[in-house]
Amino acid sequence: MKKVGVIGAGVMGVGVAQNLAQSGFNVRLVDVNEDILIHAKREIYNNARMHQFYTRGKESFDPDEVLSRIEGDLHMDVLSDCDFIIENVTEKWEVKKDIYPALDKICPESAVFAVNTSCISITKIGGLTRRPDRILGIHFMNPVPLKSTVEAIRGAYTSQETIDCAAGILAGMGKKYILVNDMPGFVSNRVLMLTINEAIWTVQDQVAPPEDVDRIFKECFGHTSGPLETGDLIGLDTILYSLEVLYESYQDPKFRACPLLRQMVSAGKCGRKSGQGFYQY
Structure with missing residues (x-):
């Protein structure tokens, strides 16, 4: 899986997209606002430059090359060929609940949906789709590229195959995970x-x-x-x-x-x- 969809170009979406692109993944970054996407790319470029400073040169990459791996778009249809999606929209059920039925129709049946959430039930989100076994939570910490570990959440129907798939993506991003069960707020x-x-x-x-x-x-x-x-x-x-x-x-x-x-x-x-x-x- 070298092509990952990222929904939401706010603070967390920017961090996730940057981390993926720095790690060699091609990213489809989707938001409903063109200005937000333009700002996001500018932030990613600047943050990629700063990341080298914070890591004291241990990680070397070209910010222009990082940016070249990120394709911004206003429509979720561009995610139709992505096998892994990370959703990062605002922490409101009213916003999140409309995204997953649409994704379910657009993406291949094999695609895994990762919910970047700190509180909302993964099982509840899985119930919006025909693939509850392929939904899990990944609670990224801010700033995403500088954090080595995430909180991963297993919903009531999340399969081990889905967890293994997410583990591979996270390893590719240079991250470990701690797996917890699905209760609102989880642990963190x-x-x-x-x-x-x-x-x-x-x-x-x-x-x-x-x-x-x-x-x-x-x-x-x-x-x-x-x-x-x-x-x-x-x-x-x-x-x-x-x-x-x-x-x-x-x-x-x-x-x-x-x-x-x-x-x-x-x-x-x-x-x-x-x-x-x-x-x-």
Whole structure:
């Protein structure tokens, strides 16, 4: 499998497409907005240059060659000859649910669909298709090219063949995986979203400013970044959507989003991608 479809050219889609192209895969990158695709290619070129700096020259590739392996398009029909699809659209069921029945008609019966999600049920998505055994979750971490491991999620009907296929793609991208079972939030976000949300509550309750909240995690616990810095990196809108999915799934008040988080997202303060979150960028 040397041709992989990537749906969604946002922060995660850009990272996944870049990682694939750097690893020698040909990529079909699909989004509904031409401007987003143009911006995505510019980001991929710049990020590929920076990636060499961060890896201190251990990985050598030509950014122009990386970009040449990525073909952008506005229509999912171009994915008809792809045997592996990675979907990265926003973490909202209303958006994701329309994609999979369409993909099911377009792609070969053998194609595997990987859902890049942090919270949404893989089994539920599989139920939208005629191939629930060929659906799995792959929760990539941001920034994708710099992370060595992903959280892979087995749905109720995901076959071992599908997991083996995904393992091959991930190995080609230079990644290991940790396989977990399908419950909303899985492991990483079921824990992480609570941590970030509670950190936001401490800011709202004026226990400490954002800088000191993050310093406690970095200097006392040895974390490389604090929960508010992590929230800004992920995107505070994504944090909010994930909490809403978790609250709806478990009906547990511990997942209730902090009002300050809702206010910041309403104000467009979504973190790094918007230039302002708990910090200025």
